[in-house]
Amino acid sequence: MTDLIQSLVDGVALGSLYALAALGIGLVFGVMRLINFAYGEVITAAAYTLLLTKDLNVGLRILLAVAVAVALSLVMEFVFRPLRVATPATMLITTFAVSFLLQNVAVLWFGTQGESIGFLSDLNRAFEIGGIRIRWITLVSILVGGAFLAAIAYLLDRTDIGLQMRAAASDFTTARLLGVRATRVIIFAFILSGVLAAVVAMMLAVQRPLATPTFGFFVVIPALVGVVVGGLDRLLSATIGGFVIGFATVMLSDLLPSQSRVFLNSVLFGLVIVVLLVKPNGLFLRGAATAERL
Amino acid sequence: MGEAVLQVGELDVWFGPLQAVRKLSFALQPGEVVGLVGPNGAGKSTTLLTIMGMNQPTSGSVRLGDRELVGLSPETIAQLGIALVPEGRRIYAEFTVAENLRLGTFGRRQADGLEADLAWVNSLFPIVDEFRDRPAGQLSGGQQQQLAIARALIARPQILLLDEPSLGLAPTIVDGLFDALAEIRKRGVTILMVEQRAQLTAEFADRSLVMRGGEIVLTLAGDEPLDPAQIASAYFGA
Amino acid sequence: MAARRAWELIGPVLLVAAVGFVGSLTSGSMEFQFRSVLVIATIVVALHVFVGNSGVISFGHVSFVVLGAIAAGVATTPAEIKARSLSELFPFLLDLQLSNIESLVLAAVLGGVFAFLVGVPIMRLSGLQAGIATFAVIIITNNVFRNWDRIGPAARALGPIPETTGFLQATIGLVLVIVVAYGYQRTRMARMLRAAREDPAAAQSSGVNIYRQRLLAFTLSGAMAGLSGGLLAHLLGSVTTEVVFLDLTFITLAMLVVGGIGSLWGAVVGALSIAGLNAFLAEAEREVGVFGFDIDLPSGTRLVVLGIIMAAVLLFRPSGLTGGRELSWPFARRGRVAPGG
Incomplete structure (x- = not known):
């Protein structure tokens, strides 16, 4: 029983991390119809920033990590502008190419070995409640994840820019006809997703303190799976999808017999294919399936 | 005639090998209500969308006062004072x-x-x-x-563009819609409306332009009695 | 007219023959690079048969390549070595002993069968969904091969595999896939598929079964990818699952895109030019004099340069070097545009 509760808590923690990454992907997809494979490299950049600023105080490190992630995100927005009129295939390959390019820049710069980031590692200590050991970072992940999700939900629901983003995500052409500035909305989406990337990088850096060129890539891949499984067309469904994948990853790896745990990726990606076939618009998208818009 | 609020000149719009609008020219006077009627595929909606900057014309100009709109983004055009009520309401x-x-x-x-x-x-x-x-x-x-x-x-x-506002509505509702448009007109808003219901539009508007094949083939003044034969020939070709 | 049509086949074949011939005059590591160029171009042409004709992107083709490579490798690695280093293999795999050519046939057949099985469900998807689904396929394939030691080397290296992919086999292999790709492209089925690529609704309403045509192209393309995997195994002499994974997926897609998606000529030009550049940079990373220059690039530069080129082409010339058109008859009047792929 305590084992199960332990798994549940860990699952919620990883789930909130993936939910943040999924939201970062979903925000950009919403306004641009672009799946950004290179989102992982924004996370990686924030992680390397934490590594390079090892000697500074924590507040400054956080600030710089956010600044670098947002800056890289904005550069991507600019670079991807020609893609606004491209076919989905071109979009996918291009962001894949940029992801690959940045990973190799990191290889060139830092090597493949990985270096210890050393960020708030005290949070890995645990406290005990009723026989369950909970690491502080687990609690922090859940709280920070929840806080950011709530903040973005508020922003989308209550502010002008949030309304514009939702409108752009739902019907981009009409939004522009009403005077919603397309470029401004897209830039804003990239900024938000950059902030989220930095948050994800910080939470991860505590738990997996090794900065490698694929640091972010292997977060974004499952998050992307979550986004697709949950349903791309709504931010909420995409975010829930991200959460579910994180949660399921922990559950499966705790429940599967140890020799089959290595096949976790196969199970997850097999699930993706099944969902794509059965509900191409996502599991958590209610209402009539819209015609394929791609 | 005073200073036109919107001036469309020699507009050509192509979709790949198809020309949707050819050498289209007309002007809207301040406060005027102009109908754009004609058969399907005549280029009426294309004209509205081109004014809004959704299509790029291959040549020609759209001027709002003395400001050239061709090349501007739809959101800029919207903020300059032209609003479109799109087809299907959206x-x-x-x-x-x-x-x-x-x-x-x-x-x-x-x-x-x-x-x-x-x-x-x-x-x-x-x-x-x-x-x-x-x-x-x-x-x-x-x-x-x-x-x-x-x-x-x-x-x-300043200018309201309406694309098929009565499409799919019951006749009584359409009457209410035109009552509202009359109120809007009283406010001095210039209106350019694309409509399938040529008769109703021609009666309501100050002027109606009949389009076919991307061109204006006939102009009807609002106070002129309508000659159905003339309209039919404009719609379907002589 | 016939000459012009044939030129679409003869042009690429002549180019490949020329590369093969020039390569056979070189020696040492440069010679190996030339052979790799030919084998990688084989993978790209295989990829083109599906992507070029259907317009659907596939991140999954390296799955068929890795299957072909491991199958050919397992079938030709000496039994006594397998018994020692890969003892967990299924007994029939431990006993399997094929000749070089047989192993290539096996690779092609398995590639085709695998592609068919995968294609049956996922060829129903298009656009973004197809891209994600094929990406899932390569992740699953890699995950299984890396961890299941009964069917392959898992995390270890497979080998020694007889290094039989010399210039003759590499060139013949590439020419073979080009001829098959050309032959397929001329069929009515491929024309229907290309029509569906341009206008799915119109094609469907005129009775084209898009799903069936895609599945056919995917299977054929998978068989060709399997064959190239076999050639790759016999080129490298040893294979790990990591060598045939995302890097190769990326590089082969890059080649296809840079050449121009949609035409056989684009696939061949893209593959040869990028693979050539790749080989040159790989040499440069090892500090060699090239054309009188001493170039010493840090390792990793190669992939960065390729990444930049690929991203630049995608962003600024999405139709690639050839514009996705077939090679036009060089003696035609100027100013005439060749018919699209």
Whole structure:
């Protein structure tokens, strides 16, 4: 029983991390119809920033990590502008190419070995409640994840820019006809997703303190799976999808017999294919399936 | 004739190998209501969308006052004072009525006067205020059309473009719609409307332009008695 | 007219023959690079048969390549070595002993069968969904091969595999896939598929079964990818699952895109030019004099340069070097545009 509760808590923690990454992907997809494979490299950049600023105080490190992630995100927005009129295939390959390019820049710069980031590692200590050991970072992940999700939900629901983003995500052409500035909305989406990337990088850096060129890539891949499984067309469904994948990853790896745990990726990606076939618009998208818009 | 508020000159629009609009020229006078009628595929909607900057013409100009609009983005054109009520209304079904209306305010040029405009729009279309917290998708077709027009008006446009406003509406609802348009006209808003219902439009408008094959083939003055044979020949070719 | 049509086949074949011939005059590591160029171009042409004709992107083709490579490798690695280093293999795999050519046939057949099985469900998807689904396929394939030691080397290296992919086999292999790709492209089925690529609704309403045509192209393309995997195994002499994974997926897609998606000529030009550049940079990373220059690039530069080129082409010339058109008859009047792929 305590084992199960332990798994549940860990699952919620990883789930909130993936939910943040999924939201970062979903925000950009919403306004641009672009799946950004290179989102992982924004996370990686924030992680390397934490590594390079090892000697500074924590507040400054956080600030710089956010600044670098947002800056890289904005550069991507600019670079991807020609893609606004491209076919989905071109979009996918291009962001894949940029992801690959940045990973190799990191290889060139830092090597493949990985270096210890050393960020708030005290949070890995645990406290005990009723026989369950909970690491502080687990609690922090859940709280920070929840806080950011709530903040973005508020922003989308209550502010002008949030309304514009939702409108752009739902019907981009009409939004522009009403005077919603397309470029401004897209830039804003990239900024938000950059902030989220930095948050994800910080939470991860505590738990997996090794900065490698694929640091972010292997977060974004499952998050992307979550986004697709949950349903791309709504931010909420995409975010829930991200959460579910994180949660399921922990559950499966705790429940599967140890020799089959290595096949976790196969199970997850097999699930993706099944969902794509059965509900191409996502599991958590209610209402009539819209015609394929791609 | 005074100074035209909108001047379309020698407009050519191509979609790949097809020419949708050819050498189209017309002008709108301030406060004028002009109908754009003609058979399907005549280039009417294309004309509206080109004015809004959604299509790039291969040549020709669209001038708002002395400002050239060709090459500007749709959102810039919207903020310069032209509002389009698109075909099929294109309201945001999952947003509330109030949110739909709020989206219209992003096209406003000036911030002040919003209260007064809102009051006017609410008096014109009471349902917009009455159902403000409902998802817009729950409104009836006629109510959605009212919302779409309200959303365009709240931007306080100089020129209102309407694309098939009566499409799919019952005749009594269409009458109400034209009553509202008459109120809007009284406010001095210049209106360019694309309509299938040529008869109704020609009676309502100051002028109607009959388009076929991307060109204006006939101009009808509003006070002229309509000659059905003449219209038919303009629609279908001699 | 016939000459012009044939030129679409003869042009690429002549180019490949020329590369093969020039390569056979070189020696040492440069010679190996030339052979790799030919084998990688084989993978790209295989990829083109599906992507070029259907317009659907596939991130999954390296799955068929890795299957072909491991199958050919397992079938030709000496039994006594397998018994020692890969003892967990299924007994029939431990006993399997094929000749070089047989192993290539096996690779092609398995590639085709695998592609068919995968294609049956996922060829129903298009656009973004197809891209994600094929990406899932390569992840699953890699995950299984890396961890299941009964069917392959898992995390270890497979080998020694007889290094039989010399210039003759590499060139013949590439010419073979080009001829098959050309032959397929001329069929009515491929024309229907290309029509569906341009206008799915119109094609469907005129009775084209898009799903069936895609599945056929995917299977054929998978068989060709399997064959190239076999050639790759016999080129490298040893294979790990990591060598045939995302890097190769990326590089082969890059080649296809840079050449121009949609035409055989684009696939061949893209593959040869990028693979050539790749080989040159790989040499440069090892500090060699090239054309009188001493170039010493840090390792990793190669992939960065390729990444930049690929991203730049995608962003600024999405139709690639050839514009996705077939090679036009060089003696035609100027100013005439060749018919699209």
